[in-house]
Amino acid sequence: MTPDIRIVLIKTWHPGNIGAVARAMKNMGLYKLYLVDPLDFPSEEATSRSGQATDILENAVVVSELSEAINDCSLVIGTSARDRSISLPALTAEQCAEKAMHEQQAAPVAIVFGRERMGLLNEEIQQCHFQVNIDANPDYPVLNLSQAVQIICYELFKSSSKPPADGPEDAYPLHKELTQFQQHLESTTKAMGFINLNHPGQTLELMQAIFRRARLSRKDLSIMRGFLSSIDKKLDS
Numbered sequence: 001m002t003p004d005i006r007i008v009l010i011k012t013w014h015p016g017n018i019g020a021v022a023r024a025m026k027n028m029g030l031y032k033l034y035l036v037d038p039l040d041f042p043s044e045e046a047t048s049r050s051g052q053a054t055d056i057l058e059n060a061v062v063v064s065e066l067s068e069a070i071n072d073c074s075l076v077i078g079t080s081a082r083d084r085s086i087s088l089p090a091l092t093a094e095q096c097a098e099k100a101m102h103e104q105q106a107a108p109v110a111i112v113f114g115r116e117r118m119g120l121l122n123e124e125i126q127q128c129h130f131q132v133n134i135d136a137n138p139d140y141p142v143l144n145l146s147q148a149v150q151i152i153c154y155e156l157f158k159s160s161s162k163p164p165a166d167g168p169e170d171a172y173p174l175h176k177e178l179t180q181f182q183q184h185l186e187s188t189t190k191a192m193g194f195i196n197l198n199h200p201g202q203t204l205e206l207m208q209a210i211f212r213r214a215r216l217s218r219k220d221l222s223i224m225r226g227f228l229s230s231i232d233k234k235l236d237s
């Protein structure tokens with residue numbers, strides 16, 4: 001079975017990188033590519049750089065916002081070549097692969113890569129649970145996008161053949177319940193008019209990201225659903 005791990009590329013500028021990423025993925029047995037607002041896709045250059053991984057390009061899911069690519073994931077890992085002002089728990093490439101391989105047994109996992117020029121924005125990092133920094137020459141640690149993807153995919157490939165380090169009980173098990181809660185949160189938030197009018201999706205996305213990171217227990221989720229239901233009743237009365 002292929003791992004339920006998606007590679008998410010944000011606003012990729014160079015179509016050749018998208019093709020090289022598809023090839024890197026297929027070489028390492030990964031098939032789910034999500035493209036957030038790519039500058040030039042589909043493109044002949046992406047196809048020619050993908051080698052025999054054109055199927056990955058054909059099946060790539062193109063979305064306009066990061067949230068659309070990760071909303072159903074219970075683990076989201078951002079990648080960055082530099083220290084960020086928003087600090088998230090850090091993982092090595094190897095730890096990232098082990099965690100992702102383990103978690104995908106329970107729910108989809110996303111590994112997110114930034115723009116060629118600017119990397120990930122702070123609001124995108126905020127939507128992740130962990131960040132990965134690939135060890136590299138401190139004088140020049142910034143890898144080409146597709147090479148960074150290649151290294152992470154290689155670690156995932158190695159990790160897929162290892163027995164899991166932790167028991168399956170360590171994966172977040174309440175993926176379905178969290179999705180239901182997120183849907184409830186969305187409808188109540190909209191009914192309350194609790195949104196920033198300049199950036200309608202932003203408040204909700206940030207709140208959803210907070211709850212994803214929190215890895216709530218069943219009891220926590222039920223308390224939060226109860227809380228939302230009380231708000232719904234007040235709004236209805």
Ligand SMILES: C[S@@+](CC[C@H](N)C(=O)[O-])C[C@H]1O[C@@H](n2cnc3c(N)ncnc32)[C@H](O)[C@@H]1O
Binds near residue numbers: 120143145
């Ligand atoms: C060319 S880099 C972006 C460089 C950008 N100037 C920055 O400072 O983030 C494109 C993407 O490749 C990935 N990347 C490159 N080098 C990396 C490293 N050493 N560790 C983790 N990810 C890396 C990240 O996803 C990054 O957003």
